[in-house]
Amino acid sequence: GQNIDQPTEMTATEGAIVQINCTYQTSGFNGLFWYQQHAGEAPTFLSYNVLDGLEEKGRFSSFLSRSKGYSYLLLKELQMKDSASYLCAVRPAGYQKVTFGTGTKLQVIP
Amino acid sequence: ETGVTQTPRHLVMGMTNKKSLKCEQHLGHNAMYWYKQSAKKPLELMFVYSLEERVENNSVPSRFSPECPNSSHLFLHLHTLQPEDSALYLCASSQDSKGTGELFFGEGSRLTVL
Numbered sequence: 678g679q680n681i682d683q684p685t686e687m688t689a690t691e692g693a694i695v696q697i698n699c700t701y702q703t704s705g706f707n708g709l710f711w712y713q714q715h716a717g718e719a720p721t722f723l724s725y726n727v728l729d730g731l732e733e734k735g736r737f738s739s740f741l742s743r744s745k746g747y748s749y750l751l752l753k754e755l756q757m758k759d760s761a762s763y764l765c766a767v768r769p770a771g772y773q774k775v776t777f778g779t780g781t782k783l784q785v786i787p
Numbered sequence: 788e789t790g791v792t793q794t795p796r797h798l799v800m801g802m803t804n805k806k807s808l809k810c811e812q813h814l815g816h817n818a819m820y821w822y823k824q825s826a827k828k829p830l831e832l833m834f835v836y837s838l839e840e841r842v843e844n845n846s847v848p849s850r851f852s853p854e855c856p857n858s859s860h861l862f863l864h865l866h867t868l869q870p871e872d873s874a875l876y877l878c879a880s881s882q883d884s885k886g887t888g889e890l891f892f893g894e895g896s897r898l899t900v901l
């Protein structure tokens with residue numbers, strides 16, 4: 678079966694750095710996604726990791742360790758508009774069926 | 788037109804009603820998906836269509852009936868639903884159904900079953 682864990686809620690200060698962790702246990706692994714979802718809006722794609730290491734994209738970076746079943750999303754220079762839910766999703770081996778975690782609701786405060 | 792469009796955005800229905808949700812994608816993708824999003828639960832995959840053929844039915848009750856007349860349109864027909872079916876229903880598309888690309892989501896249809 679598939680199991681994905683991430684914290685339910687986090688709070689961070691504007692201008693700071695926050696790290697959102699995701700651990701997973703899946704039957705095989707073919708990549709990990711991070712999505713951002715603002716309240717009342719559609720989830721939007723942030724990043725995709727399939728190999729170990731850090732992928733940087735502007736203020737957002739995503740890290741993957743396949744041996745540990747672990748990923749994190751790093752948000753730098755936080756802005757108020759970064760307040761949203763961040764969804765971790767894993768694509769297992771074989772056929773598609775991407776599995777999502779429950780999401781981490783991030784609140785950025787002044 | 789934006790990438791993935793869903794209608795209606797909000798729907799309230801009784802348990803004996805029949806209604807349909809509509810999704811349209813303008814991205815030229817080959818795969819379309821229905822997901823259910825309930826409070827404090829992960830996104831649940833319901834159905835996957837690849838080139839208009841259903842390739843995944845994730846143990847969804849028969850009161851939900853999908854239809855994919857072409858690669859740009861996807862429907863979810865609703866019949867005799869239960870209050871626990873109240874949720875946000877998200878449509879998504881991807882370039883192919885092997886999950887090699889990211890999902891592009893619509894804004895969702897917020898369903899309330901009375």
